Amino acid sequence: MPVEIDSHYDVVVIGAGPAGMTAAIMLSEYDLKVAVFDEQAEPGGQIYRNVQSAGNVLSTVLGNDPYSRITASHGRKLVDRFVACNASYFPQSLVWNLESLSCIAVRLNNTVHQTSARYVVIATGAQERPVVFAGWELPGVMGVGAAQIMLKSAGALPQTSPVLYGSGPLLYLYAAQIITSGLLPAAILDTASTRGLIRSLKYLPGALRAKKYLKDGVGLLKTVSRSGVPNYKNVTALNAFGDSMLKRIEFTSDSKITHIETELLLSHHGVIPEIQLLRAAGAESDWSESAQCWQPSLDKWGASSVEGLYVCGDGAGISGAYSAEYNAELASIDILYRAGVVVTSERDRLAAEPRVRSRRDKAIRPFLESRYRVPDELLHPSGNTIVCRCESVTADQVTTAVEQGCRGPNQVKSFTRCGMGACQGRMCGPTVEAIVSGLTGCERSEVGHFRARSPVRPISLGTIASLDPS
Amino acid sequence: MSFPQAGLVMFKTVCDNEKVEIFVDEQCSSVPEGVSVAAALLLLDAIPLRHSKVDQSPRAPYCLMGVCAECLVTIDGKPGQFACQTVVQSGMRIDRALLHDGEFK
Amino acid sequence: MYWYTDFIDLPGMQVIKQHPFTSSADTIVVGGGLVGASIASGLARVSRKVTVLDGDDTDFRSSRGNFGLVWVQGKGVNSAPYAQWTGTAAKAWPDFAAELLDTTGVDVQLQQTGGIDYCLTEAEFHAQAVKMQQVHEYTEGLFEFQLLDNKEIRALVPQVSEAVFGASYSEQDGHVNPLKLLKALHISMQILGCEYLPNQSVINIEAQAGGFTVKTKNNRFVCEKLVLAGGLANTELAKKVGMSVPLRPNQGQLLITERVEPFLKIPSIHIRQTDEGTLQIGDSHADIGYDDSTSLQVLAMISRRLLKIFPHLSGANVIRSWAALRVLTPDGLPIYERSEKWPNAYTVNCHSGVTLAAQHATVLSRWIADEELDNVQGIINEFSAGRFSDV
Numbered sequence: 001m002p003v004e005i006d007s008h009y010d011v012v013v014i015g016a017g018p019a020g021m022t023a024a025i026m027l028s029e030y031d032l033k034v035a036v037f038d039e040q041a042e043p044g045g046q047i048y049r050n051v052q053s054a055g056n057v058l059s060t061v062l063g064n065d066p067y068s069r070i071t072a073s074h075g076r077k078l079v080d081r082f083v084a085c086n087a088s089y090f091p092q093s094l095v096w097n098l099e100s101l102s103c104i105a106v107r108l109n110n111t112v113h114q115t116s117a118r119y120v121v122i123a124t125g126a127q128e129r130p131v132v133f134a135g136w137e138l139p140g141v142m143g144v145g146a147a148q149i150m151l152k153s154a155g156a157l158p159q160t161s162p163v164l165y166g167s168g169p170l171l172y173l174y175a176a177q178i179i180t181s182g183l184l185p186a187a188i189l190d191t192a193s194t195r196g197l198i199r200s201l202k203y204l205p206g207a208l209r210a211k212k213y214l215k216d217g218v219g220l221l222k223t224v225s226r227s228g229v230p231n232y233k234n235v236t237a238l239n240a241f242g243d244s245m246l247k248r249i250e251f252t253s254d255s256k257i258t259h260i261e262t263e264l265l266l267s268h269h270g271v272i273p274e275i276q277l278l279r280a281a282g283a284e285s286d287w288s289e290s291a292q293c294w295q296p297s298l299d300k301w302g303a304s305s306v307e308g309l310y311v312c313g314d315g316a317g318i319s320g321a322y323s324a325e326y327n328a329e330l331a332s333i334d335i336l337y338r339a340g341v342v343v344t345s346e347r348d349r350l351a352a353e354p355r356v357r358s359r360r361d362k363a364i365r366p367f368l369e370s371r372y373r374v375p376d377e378l379l380h381p382s383g384n385t386i387v388c389r390c391e392s393v394t395a396d397q398v399t400t401a402v403e404q405g406c407r408g409p410n411q412v413k414s415f416t417r418c419g420m421g422a423c424q425g426r427m428c429g430p431t432v433e434a435i436v437s438g439l440t441g442c443e444r445s446e447v448g449h450f451r452a453r454s455p456v457r458p459i460s461l462g463t464i465a466s467l468d469p470s
Numbered sequence: 471m472s473f474p475q476a477g478l479v480m481f482k483t484v485c486d487n488e489k490v491e492i493f494v495d496e497q498c499s500s501v502p503e504g505v506s507v508a509a510a511l512l513l514l515d516a517i518p519l520r521h522s523k524v525d526q527s528p529r530a531p532y533c534l535m536g537v538c539a540e541c542l543v544t545i546d547g548k549p550g551q552f553a554c555q556t557v558v559q560s561g562m563r564i565d566r567a568l569l570h571d572g573e574f575k
Numbered sequence: 576m577y578w579y580t581d582f583i584d585l586p587g588m589q590v591i592k593q594h595p596f597t598s599s600a601d602t603i604v605v606g607g608g609l610v611g612a613s614i615a616s617g618l619a620r621v622s623r624k625v626t627v628l629d630g631d632d633t634d635f636r637s638s639r640g641n642f643g644l645v646w647v648q649g650k651g652v653n654s655a656p657y658a659q660w661t662g663t664a665a666k667a668w669p670d671f672a673a674e675l676l677d678t679t680g681v682d683v684q685l686q687q688t689g690g691i692d693y694c695l696t697e698a699e700f701h702a703q704a705v706k707m708q709q710v711h712e713y714t715e716g717l718f719e720f721q722l723l724d725n726k727e728i729r730a731l732v733p734q735v736s737e738a739v740f741g742a743s744y745s746e747q748d749g750h751v752n753p754l755k756l757l758k759a760l761h762i763s764m765q766i767l768g769c770e771y772l773p774n775q776s777v778i779n780i781e782a783q784a785g786g787f788t789v790k791t792k793n794n795r796f797v798c799e800k801l802v803l804a805g806g807l808a809n810t811e812l813a814k815k816v817g818m819s820v821p822l823r824p825n826q827g828q829l830l831i832t833e834r835v836e837p838f839l840k841i842p843s844i845h846i847r848q849t850d851e852g853t854l855q856i857g858d859s860h861a862d863i864g865y866d867d868s869t870s871l872q873v874l875a876m877i878s879r880r881l882l883k884i885f886p887h888l889s890g891a892n893v894i895r896s897w898a899a900l901r902v903l904t905p906d907g908l909p910i911y912e913r914s915e916k917w918p919n920a921y922t923v924n925c926h927s928g929v930t931l932a933a934q935h936a937t938v939l940s941r942w943i944a945d946e947e948l949d950n951v952q953g954i955i956n957e958f959s960a961g962r963f964s965d966v
Contacts, residue, residue, distance in 0.1 A: 154481070448633060
């Protein structure tokens with residue numbers, strides 16, 4: 001592992017999940033000088049988290065769950081290839097400022113290093129879609145993604161039977177994983193509407209091109225239904241209650257109000273690209289109505305609106321771990337071409353296979369997006385429900401700001417402090433946009449989004465000051 | 471093991487990893503090696519791990535992947551650190567950002 | 576009159592929901608920043624029917640990026656009228672803040688507890704001393720200041736490093752929360768009856784006998800009186816109504832930290848602690864055109880300088896940085912201008928939208944409303960754009 005960050009690289013890759021690792025492997029195979037910066041202590045990203053050191057953890061907990069075993073085995077191979085490649089890998093490093101390709105600021109060991117690159121590949125992955133409800137800030141309410149990280153990184157299961165709330169593949173994957181390991185969820189509250197299910201059927205033929213996913217999905221659903229866990233459908237109006245900890249939830253399912261006493265509620269509503277760094281770098285993003293999120297504006301190679309800046313993996317648009325590898329290959333191939341390493345014909349030859357695979361792999365997305373579409377009413381909270389956890393700003397306060405004339409998220413932020421906290425608007429941004437859109441009738445694409453700025457994660461004054469003035 | 475403002479133990483590990491000792495609010499605790507500080511605090515009964523500086527409400531980690539900023543604690547004297555992005559080290563000192571008699575320490 | 580077909584009870588929604596239309600107002604204020612909102616509420620207070628056309632959410636908005644100082648110190652080095660205007664504005668602030676609280680329920684957190692300008696080196700200190708003395712003399716004593724050595728500084732602010740050489744201090748200085756001020760002004764002007772229309776960037780103005788036609792992307796507005804308070808956009812807009820308003824953007828970068836324990840009662844041009852507890856840190860200047868991106872080297876420079884003054888803040892986490900564009904005239908003083916060709920067109924331009932807010936909402940608005948103002952006409956004339964016509 002290198003100790004020093006050089007002042008220049010051919011390519012800087014940000015993130016060491018499947019996309020970042022794939023790009024680093026491929027680019028360094030062609031002798032480009034590559035640096036990989038990643039926040040975690042080990043490579044793998046979220047999907048292959050601790051796949052190296054904690055292989056035993058997963059097998060202990062999950063026994064013979066085939067899905068987890070295959071994923072882990074694929075991930076381990078990728079991590080091994082990454083570790084063996086010639087890219088300089090800097091774990092526990094943070095690219096917090098990306099003002100241009102010639103000015104990339106990295107925090108490593110509480111010191112800032114400045115570096116530059118001809119090309120930058122952002123592979124920072126996804127975040128869980130924040131869907132707010134009354135009481136979601138209570139201890140005892142967490143993301144399903146967080147619970148799965150507990151499983152992958154610490155071999156840890158909830159102490160008590162959790163209630164799982166939301167929709168999407170990860171919700172059922174996690175349910176199946178804990179059921180396999182002997183813990184039954186207290187209930188599953190599925191928010192996917194019957195309408196969404198019907199709508200999704202027209203995408204089913206296309207999805208058949210990605211049979212593997214359908215098969216996996218059916219397997220997960222079977223595991224869950226066989227377990228006998230109560231599975232509430234068409235769930236809306238969830239409220240979480242408790243003084244200092246979660247005690248009880250209340251929700252409506254098929255028009256009937258139900259109460260459950262629980263100390264752990266795990267929420268999941270799909271994932272969205274984490275594009276804070278991309279935005280801070282000045283690259284453009286587009287609103288996707290089908291995916292219900294902002295996605296980077298990219299060409300077919302993954303090149304963004306900023307010259308030399310590429311995005312791949314889930315950060316380019318949610319498509320999963322395998323697609324992440326394919327689109328990382330495509331981005332790498334274009335970089336090789338633009339760097340003069342391969343000629344046009346070679347580029348197109350190299351790209352043929354990943355492009356076919358990528359298309360096939362993504363064939364499931366329209367089906368999933370419509371099957372697990374988040375119902376609009378969940379995206380428009382009201383009353384005292386906290387929208388901005390950091391600054392404790394409520395839905396009412398955001399609504400009032402709109403009534404006072406705020407027409408965009410940035411003016412709402414100025415009026416309410418919503419988005420000014422340490423998460424930098426990642427948790428409240430989508431909700432603020434949805435509220436503004438809902439009240440004004442403006443399309444989400446017109447409403448816009450928070451402007452992202454450096455640092456993309458809080459960083460101390462002392463660390464910033466440590467930059468070499470030259 | 472118990473903490474002054476003890477909550478519930480939310481997670482239990484079923485693996486017998488090597489353990490390291492850390493200090494949470496000056497109490498010595500044993501946690502699995504290689505996990506994040508946030509994971510360690512969830513495995514101990516160290517929830518909530520902060521109170522909101524805005525409305526004093528108790529908070530716990532939400533995302534565990536560096537997004538939500540709910541897990542900000544003081545690590546080895548440095549305040550405002552993301553517990554979920556920091557791996558536990560033997561001897562590490564972690565102070566939760568809790569209110570004591572209505573005030574932050 | 577507006578022609579509504581689809582009324583939604585939100586400011587500006589009539590326009591958004593409407594097809595292109597023409598409307599007329601008594602007065603149109605172009606710009607909904609601190610300056611525009613101050614003027615609009617001032618005009619509404621003297622019974623003008625005002626429509627405010629504001630820009631888009633992502634426009635350059637110095638009102639959302641500024642530092643919030645109510646600052647007298649060092650202002651008017653070469654201009655006694657400016658020092659006087661600023662000094663009067665600072666004195667008017669307590670009543671203004673009280674009135675805003677009363678009208679809108681928003682406490683803008685005015686603190687006039689004095690202000691410090693830190694000097695790290697002896698050379699900086701001497702230069703500062705000369706400058707302050709000049710202002711003192713120019714204003715014939717209106718501006719009061721003190722020079723402090725390190726010990727005196729630390730008596731006021733114990734956390735300051737022993738390495739700071741000295742400082743100038745003026746008890747006339749202070750600060751507000753500029754975002755709360757913007758919000759209060761917006762609420763105030765709407766309570767007073769102003770029509771506020773966001774997302775209406777002005778793309779053209781036509782002057783004709785008896786009034787103006789103001790065109791935005793989708794709409795057209797007709798008014799008798801026009802006030803341009805569009806910040807840097809004023810240069811172009813003013814040309815349409817026969818005025819020359821030389822402005823340039825001057826970029827300042829700022830950092831904001833997480834909430835820290837309250838310790839800093841006295842603001843300076845480098846750092847102030849907000850009522851929420853966050854620290855706003857800044858003071859960079861760059862003439863780089865219409866560029867509001869931050870730069871690593873500048874952020875590091877600001878941080879280094881700040882830590883020389885307050886070493887104990889090394890561990891404070893920066894949540895965000897930003898850059899905003901100051902609206903600067905060639906001499907840094909305001910431009911208040913009435914068009915000679917189209918006498919119902921006015922323009923208001925200044926860098927100090929916070930400090931001067933009380934003046935803009937009162938005296939200046941009444942001047943625009945054609946009220947008799949014998950005692951201030953002279954001083955307003957001092958800020959005519961005519962002063963640049965010889966250059």
